[in-house]
Amino acid sequence: MTAQEIRRLFETEFDAVGVIRSSTYLNEARRLGKQIPDPVYPTLVVLGLSYERRLIKETKTHLVPSFYTFGRDYHGVLKARIDAVMADIRVPYEALVDNHPHDERLAAVLSGIGTMGKNQLIIHDRYGSYIFLALVWMDVILDQECILDVIGDCGTCRRCIDACPSDALFEGGYDINRCVSQYNQSKRALTSGEMDAHTALFGCDICQIVCPRNIGIESLKHPEFALSGKEKISIHDLFTLSNKAFAKRYEGMAYLWKGKTVLMRNALLTIRKKHLFEYDALIRASMKETMPDWYLKTAQYVLSDLKIDTPSLK
Ligand code: SF4
Ligand code: SF4
Numbered sequence: 001m002t003a004q005e006i007r008r009l010f011e012t013e014f015d016a017v018g019v020i021r022s023s024t025y026l027n028e029a030r031r032l033g034k035q036i037p038d039p040v041y042p043t044l045v046v047l048g049l050s051y052e053r054r055l056i057k058e059t060k061t062h063l064v065p066s067f068y069t070f071g072r073d074y075h076g077v078l079k080a081r082i083d084a085v086m087a088d089i090r091v092p093y094e095a096l097v098d099n100h101p102h103d104e105r106l107a108a109v110l111s112g113i114g115t116m117g118k119n120q121l122i123i124h125d126r127y128g129s130y131i132f133l134a135l136v137w138m139d140v141i142l143d144q145e146c147i148l149d150v151i152g153d154c155g156t157c158r159r160c161i162d163a164c165p166s167d168a169l170f171e172g173g174y175d176i177n178r179c180v181s182q183y184n185q186s187k188r189a190l191t192s193g194e195m196d197a198h199t200a201l202f203g204c205d206i207c208q209i210v211c212p213r214n215i216g217i218e219s220l221k222h223p224e225f226a227l228s229g230k231e232k233i234s235i236h237d238l239f240t241l242s243n244k245a246f247a248k249r250y251e252g253m254a255y256l257w258k259g260k261t262v263l264m265r266n267a268l269l270t271i272r273k274k275h276l277f278e279y280d281a282l283i284r285a286s287m288k289e290t291m292p293d294w295y296l297k298t299a300q301y302v303l304s305d306l307k308i309d310t311p312s313l314k
Helices: 003-010 022-031 076-087 104-112 158-164 192-196 237-239 243-249 254-258 262-271 276-289 293-309
Strands: 014-022 043-052 093-096 131-138
Touching: 003 014, 003 043, 003 276, 014 022, 022 043, 022 104, 043 076, 043 104, 076 093, 076 131, 076 192, 076 254, 076 262, 104 131, 192 293, 237 262, 237 276, 243 254, 243 262, 254 262, 254 276, 262 276, 276 293
Parallel strands: none
Antiparallel strands: 014 043, 043 131, 093 131
16 A cells, blocks of 8 residues: 555545654654654554634633634544544554654654644644644555645744743743643642633633734634534533533533543633632532642632632622
């Protein structure tokens, strides 16, 4: 099977397909000093599936996560599309979508899916940075690789660096520990500085929204990512439904993967930032439940902040 044949088959389900030898990726990863396991199979297919930019406004009653979570959970969507293609190819394979030890952005650059932006995201010529990535290791020996042509780079632009609310980006690098999207998915108490930089209920879209390379791009409507209404999360649901009932009501959404308590902790940050005093009783009630220490600390901090600002709560 040739790289071109593999590419054509995957193009029935994906918007960008690069096919390289696993050794190409392995050698570059090792040269860069990355600690990665040996690939299982000799061929690496790098896949991109675009998603739409859809901004939904928060209200006093409903909060909104990063828009990559809109529609069905992309992990399942990408895996299902890979399985559909591999059902025709019929060779041993391993599919990876997030949560793996490999550097999919490096693989995306090597296969020509896109260039690495200063916002640390892969930017595709036609779909900008709104593209999910997946890797497929395949038991096929390639005659030659199929690397896409890439155009464009950031040049002198630094809009994402200037707009980043937590100074996580800088010329030539990124401090992952400062990134809002990283720490608002973590299970720990946040510092007051981290709370101040808070942007969305889950994740952060700022460095994508400001990027000029995301202007005038193509926006494909994949049916799995159609809006379902679960993109807006009720604060009341968050604080009153059991974990099980909440997971049922918001079933299939990517923002569920870290659990409801992470979303509640992040909702507290919006409540603090927007001075939504009306949730005082719900927050207090949640603190009487069995909750992790990091949630209780955040709730305590937020309540104390609200009390300072609101005489009626004293
Ligand atoms: S996701 Fe948000 S916090 Fe993270 S680098 Fe981008 S703008 Fe900065
Ligand atoms: S905002 Fe500018 S610097 Fe940042 S990724 Fe986009 S083009 Fe590159």
